[in-house]
Amino acid sequence: MITCEQFERDFKAYQSGDLSPELSRRLQEHVNRCSHCQAFGSTAYQLRELTASVRELKPSIQFQYRLRNRIRDLSGEDTQPAGAGNRLIPRWAAFGAGLATALTVSLIILYTPGSEDTTAPDVSFSNAPVAMSEEPPEPVDSVETAQDSTPVPEQPYNLDRHSQTVSSDR
């Protein structure tokens, strides 16, 4: 069945006899019963040639750049469309999680008990008087500390061992 669009499209070829006999016959049948195409055929097809030939208008080069920036703003950093399977973590949630982690680590560092610390002793307390306590001092060296029952302040090295070394050299 011939449509008005097809008639308009094929009219020029129809006028110049470039169509097959069968197609020409069908176009003729159509125009015989279609007032719209009769009007087109009588005067309008030349006009349509003019209107169809107007130049194509194009947007500026920056248009697509601006559009993509706008889409990026709407979607966040990731330009996944709404309704996609990958959901972004909201920025506020990520920031909150990072802040909570930083606070937790800080609290751990600040309030970790030091008495059970078996790492190197704090040198800054080496000259401070040690309070008498009922708990025995930590054994630094089993041979030297056995000779002296007095609580020994924590020192970076054993002074008794150093003096014995000196006396043996003489």
Next chain:
Amino acid sequence: MNVIQERKSDEELIRELQDGRKEAFDEIVDRYTGPLYNFINRIIGDGATAEDLLQETFIKLWIKHDSYREIARFSTWLYTVAGNLAKSELRKRRIRRWFPLSSGGGSRASGDEERTLDLPDENADPQRDFERNNISNRVEEEIQKLPLVFKEVIILRDIQELSYDEISTILKIPLGTIKSRVNRGRHRLQACLTDLL
């Protein structure tokens, strides 16, 4: 072996976009930027505003693509959105009593110099090109002068080459009315362009 990648249909692209494939949106933008810009610009006669409205059209697509259902063609959906935005702009202008100083098309805001930067063509016929541009300008001016009811159907039918059924769906006007308006619009144009016919 050459593998010819068939062009995806609009419906395939919108389905991919609904499934979350962002690249489908880029393909739709590339495919419809030209036609929709032509349509909007010729309706409102202002290139800079046409770009804004075209951007809004694609933003609506980005936000509401999930609501599209294959009841009508996807192109019809896009043209409907673009047409509604263009008509809203015209209504705003009537309210503000603002009329564009000229009816020229093209992206004036970004500078017509971008459109005039053509590479020299050794086979160009300056006289022929001048006459062709003159004729094109004249036709565009006369189309701009048409009342909106005729202008929109002439643009969609004779420039954008949409079918009558599509135009009827886009404008929500019966098919017979569309054909009648196209005929009347053409007659008006013909009366103004008799020297070119």
